[in-house]
Amino acid sequence: MLRSLLSAFIMYSRIPVPKVEWKEENRRYALGFFPLIGAVIGGLLIGWRYVCNALEISQFLFAAGAVLIPVLVTGGIHLDGFCDVCDARASFADREKRLDIMSDPHIGSFAVIKLCLYLIVQTALFSQADSLRTTAVISCGYVLSRSLSGLSAVTFRAAKRNGSLQSFVRPAHKRITVAMLLFLCAVSIAASVAVQPVCGASAAAAALLVLLWHRYSSYRDFGGITGDLCGWFLQMCEILMLAAVILSERIVHLW
Numbered sequence: 001m002l003r004s005l006l007s008a009f010i011m012y013s014r015i016p017v018p019k020v021e022w023k024e025e026n027r028r029y030a031l032g033f034f035p036l037i038g039a040v041i042g043g044l045l046i047g048w049r050y051v052c053n054a055l056e057i058s059q060f061l062f063a064a065g066a067v068l069i070p071v072l073v074t075g076g077i078h079l080d081g082f083c084d085v086c087d088a089r090a091s092f093a094d095r096e097k098r099l100d101i102m103s104d105p106h107i108g109s110f111a112v113i114k115l116c117l118y119l120i121v122q123t124a125l126f127s128q129a130d131s132l133r134t135t136a137v138i139s140c141g142y143v144l145s146r147s148l149s150g151l152s153a154v155t156f157r158a159a160k161r162n163g164s165l166q167s168f169v170r171p172a173h174k175r176i177t178v179a180m181l182l183f184l185c186a187v188s189i190a191a192s193v194a195v196q197p198v199c200g201a202s203a204a205a206a207a208l209l210v211l212l213w214h215r216y217s218s219y220r221d222f223g224g225i226t227g228d229l230c231g232w233f234l235q236m237c238e239i240l241m242l243a244a245v246i247l248s249e250r251i252v253h254l255w
Contacts, residue, residue: 004029005036011168013037014075024171031153031168032180035146035188037073042139044069049135063126067119070142070238081231082118083111088222095223099160102228122239128246137199140192141241144204147185148211149234154178156215157224165227202248203241210237 003026009017012034020026045066052062071079088098090110101108129135153165154174160166192200214233218225 001029005033008033009037011164012077013040013073015040015073024167027168027171028173029177029180031150031172032177034150035143035181035184038142038144038146041070041073041142044073045139045142046132046135049129049132053132059127059130062129063123066126066129067123078231078234079115081228082235083107083115084228085232086111086114088228095221098222099226102226118235118239122242125239125242125246128250129242133195134199134245134249136195137192137203137245138242140188140195140200141203141207141238141245143184143188144192144207145234145237145241147181147188148207148237149230150181151178151185152211152214152225152233153227153230154181157219159218159222159224159226159229163227165225165230196245196249198252199245199248202244206240206244207237210240 003020006017006020007022007027008030009015010019011030015037048065048069049062051057052065084102084104087104087108087110088101090108091098091101093101129138153169154172154177158166158169189200189204192203194200210233214225214229214236218229222229
């Protein structure tokens with residue numbers, strides 16, 4: 001279990017941890033620990049909100065820091081997948097060509113455009129998160145998005161047999177991994193609803209809708225999922241949960 005935990009942090013974060021041998025038995029439960037990286041991001045985000053409140057730092061600077069924190073923790077691995085998928089879908093090529101485009105290490109113009117738009121919108125949304133309670137709900141989303149991403153990796157059909165994702169899926173003890181991920185899903189949803197019921201429920205609903213679209217569009221466009229598609233899902237899930245929290249908070253406030 002400990003080696004699987006370390007393997008998850010080695011692969012999906014830039015947090016310094018003790019090195020473990022890169023072999024299948026050390027990755028048996030790694031996807032089950034994947035959401036804990038989201039817990040680290042969420043904790044840092046809450047800490048940043050607290051610092052901004054204490055020092056009376058502007059909302060714009062808070063938003064910039066909130067966008068930066070996940071990139072610093074993960075090294076941008078999920079944004080890389082987001083960009084690859086954007087390029088592949090923008091090609092309107094056949095399924096095999098799309099998979100080849102996702103494997104290309106170069107970035108295309110469509111990915112650059114969509115990445116810039118993504119970061120602009122994300123910064124704007126974070127600029128509206130001006131309370132510690134709202135930030136706590138958003139922070140729970142980093143655990144939920146990774147729990148759902150891990151579930152899709154383990155339970156959805158794979159588009160190809162090889163790749164970085166399959167190096168974690170193949171050796172996984174699927175029943176225990178799914179149980180771990182479902183438990184963390186439930187904990188993250190329960191925590192967000194406990195902090196702000198309407199915002200937490202809205203974020204959970206948004207995440208589930210994105211998951212359904214992720215499955216449908218991945219099967220339609222690629223014949224299954226890949227690591228890049230899981231990264232695309234994670235990014236879309238987080239920004240739409242963020243939008244759901246901000247929008248629902250404003251609606252409640254107006255009422």
